[in-house]
Amino acid sequence: MDLDRIDPRRIPVHIACVMDGNGRWAQKRGLPRTEGHAAGEEALFDAVEGALELGVRWLTVYAFSTENWKRPVDEVRYLMGFNERLLTNRRDELHQKGVRVRFAGRRDWRVPKRVLKRMDEAVELTERNRRMTLTFAFNYGGRAEIVDAVRALVAEGTPAERIDEKAIHSRLYHPDMPDPDLVVRTSGEFRISNFLLWELAYSELVFTDVLWPDFRREHLFEAVREFQRRDRRFGGVEL
Ligand code: IPE
Ligand code: IPE
Ligand code: MG
Secondary structure, three states: OOOOOOOHHHOOOEEEEEOOOHHHHHHHOOOOHHHHHHHHHHHHHHHHHHHHHHOOOEEEEEEEEOOHHHOOHHHHHHHHHHHHHHHHHHHHHHHHOOEEEEEEOOOOOOOOHHHHHHHHHHHHHHOOOOOEEEEEEEEEOHHHHHHHHHHHHHHOOOOHHHOOHHHHHHOOOOOOOOOOOEEEEOOOOOOOOOOOOOOOOOOEEEEOOOOHHHOOHHHHHHHHHHHHHOOOOOOOOOO
8 A cells, every 4th residue: 555655753643523425426427426425435434444554543433423413314314224234334344453443423302313323332242352452433512512511510610710711521421532633624615614622623634536436545634744744833833
């Protein structure tokens, strides 16, 4: 694989992907949108392989947003079943590769029980793996996550003066997850769409026109090369 021109000492610790463009990929081929979601599975697992090759420790993928419930019921139903099947079919493979599977998002009544069950099984099976943590942002919204964190603090009786950045961070869905160094969004859209709003305050953003079902590890490597050309200042100055 083409890992040259990637500096192994500056691999992003955490990469987050907005897997977008499935519907347009299908439409271009005269297929129903759901075929695009199905084709996205291969892209996801190639990206996982690529991330493992690079030695990335955390990979987070946006699988279903809190706004995606607005889609036609058939598409929503398809996506729920698709994620359930994906977890059943792929969990052993992920486990063998040393990947820890996790989820970030709301476990509300709209997520079918069967899906929640598969999620819990995958988490339990892989929870001791440490090679890489693959987090599925599922029924995830960045604003919802911040609301949930603040609610938790208030419910615990945290006094106003104790509500600071550290406190909010401690009540996010996965406080041990480092902030993404790099966010990759496919399909030529230049927006965040409510993904990891708190966590990506200082992330480097890379956008590509590739539609998610066409995404492969080479595109991930290219995004990492772009990341390595960036100058991260975190609000400071170069000395
Ligand atoms: C991303 O692809 C997958 C999900 C949001 C679940 P889309 O379904 O958004 O594809 P486009 O953006 O309509 O092409
Ligand atoms: C973001 O993509 C959500 C996921 C990839 C799961 P969308 O397709 O839902 O975002 P918008 O509607 O283009 O902003
Ligand atoms: Mg989209």
